[in-house]
Amino acid sequence: MTVTAPERPSLKHRLAERGVDRTLLLLVPGVLFVVLLFAYPVLYGLQLSFQPAEGGSPFANYSTFFSDPYLADTIWTTLRLAIPAALINVLASIPIAYRLRGRFRGKRFLTTILVVPITLGTVLTAEGLKQYLSPVGWFNRILMALGMDEPMRLVPSWTAVLFSLIITGFPFAFLLTLSYLSGIDPTLEQAAATLGADWRRRFRYITLPLLAPGLAITFCLTFVLAFSVFPSAYLVGLPQGETRVMSIAAYEAAFRDGDYPMGSTIAVIMAVVMLVVIALVLAWRSRLYRGATGGKG
């Protein structure tokens, strides 16, 4: 008997082993979409931000932004809105999702009610809030009917913008938190109970540590939503003062002053600030337990 060297498999076979086959074609539409409608505009905006309208150094727009307090301060203005909004959304979603996990009658209805604001869109919410909180709106009319002398001045204000961010951002936070919570095996808490932990300690030592990585992601998503706030900051806020957020500055630069490069610069800075916050949150998350949350470990 002679021993022959094993025949080398065909190229097609070897490629398929590495995941290269005709099903890759299924990715083409997606890749095209991303390149044409996402990658290209982003890169275009990025290079535009380095071409100041008045010429000069490529970094001229960036130095203008950071040397002009009227522009640079928008970073803090935006963070001051987006961070509280995201925190409130995440923190408020925890007890509600905690109570609503599991199965019970009417859960779908309740979940639907909580999620409706997503479908309304930010403009409608802001408009509604503006009417509702205005001096002749229902809110003040009820207060007056209850014996208040003067209507409260609620819009426009920072609080009203925060409110609208909560209305639109909370459903996202709630849905995410609910799904993370549902992924935690309920017998873990039961086990903790039989080991002597009351509900506070069950939450503190079992549920919260397992939920925390999910909360970090939830925070990031609602933070991004809130950070790019525009309609409500304009409609129910003080777009020249306390709620002059970055998107307003970018809009004004690009569309009021016609300075596209400056608008792009502000947009790029926005993206960087968001990425920094997200990177910090994810760095914290990476220190947490992130494995399975089922009972079998």
Next chain:
Amino acid sequence: MNTAFAELHIDHVSRAFGEHIALRELDLTIKGGEFVALLGPSGCGKSTALNCLAGLLPLTGGQILMDGKRVDTLPPEKRGFGMVFQNYALFPHMSVRRNVAFGLSMRKVARTERERRVDEALRLVQLTDHAAKFPAQLSGGQQQRVAIARAIVLEPRLVLMDEPLSNLDAALRLEMRSEIRRLHQTLGLTTVYVTHDQEEALALADRLVVLRDGLVQQIGSPEEVYAHPANRYVAGFMGYRNLLPVAMSTSDTVTGEGFTLSGVNRDGLTEGAAVAAFRPTDVTVADTEGENTVRAAVEIVEYHGREQAVEARLPGGEALHVRTESRLAPGDEVLFHVPRERVLVFAP
């Protein structure tokens, strides 16, 4: 910390889920140090009973008394019962050591005492070398042992086990079974063990509680339940695989389609329909026609080493299950014999 008890009285405990009654008036007294198995198929109410005992499910009727004091009004964390869950329910974000120490930390046991007891518990379940690992890094059997260590480290007055072996493979299951019995004996535990596996229950328990549709069918020692099943249902569960529909002809003979059997009348029937129950192992191949012989056609033969598991067809169409050392082949027309003292006649 938990003092042993003399008697745990489960006093007519019921649990309903809406219209569905999962457990009906379970009345059982467990003595300290006893190993009691709740046995039945899924949906029989055995896990419901265990969860009621643990305090994870409120009762809808009855009460639970420990040495005369009510415990069913206490939340689970105040009962001081240890529980081993079917899926182990190990805390995935904690090391084995922290899992085992969890109950002690909740009870504010001092650090040195805690370490000592955790070490002791880990040694008992032979996991000392794995203390720093996380549950996901352990095999099923090791996870199971962590779950047991976590429950017994508290020296609970009562240990509840919910099908703890059902997720393990056959060899490991046997090993862990002896392990559980050994721990029960050496630590002087009182154990309530839920299972659907009658072999497991017979091997482990001092006393068996057979449940069906939330109702107790029989309570007794393994020997009583095995040799003297209370009704046809318990018989079926205890390995009486042949449950043939028959009609009473005299007080100790019954007739089926194409055969007549003499047996032990367990339910005092005199006429009408009945069930003749006997184990496959009690059936032998007969040479000549006589008392308690039945003719059947062999259909399926399974090889089980020394024995064969044979499924034969009786003249009336019912299956006859036989375990025999005789070599049979499909298609054979065979005369089988069952000793009359091995045939139990029950109400249908």
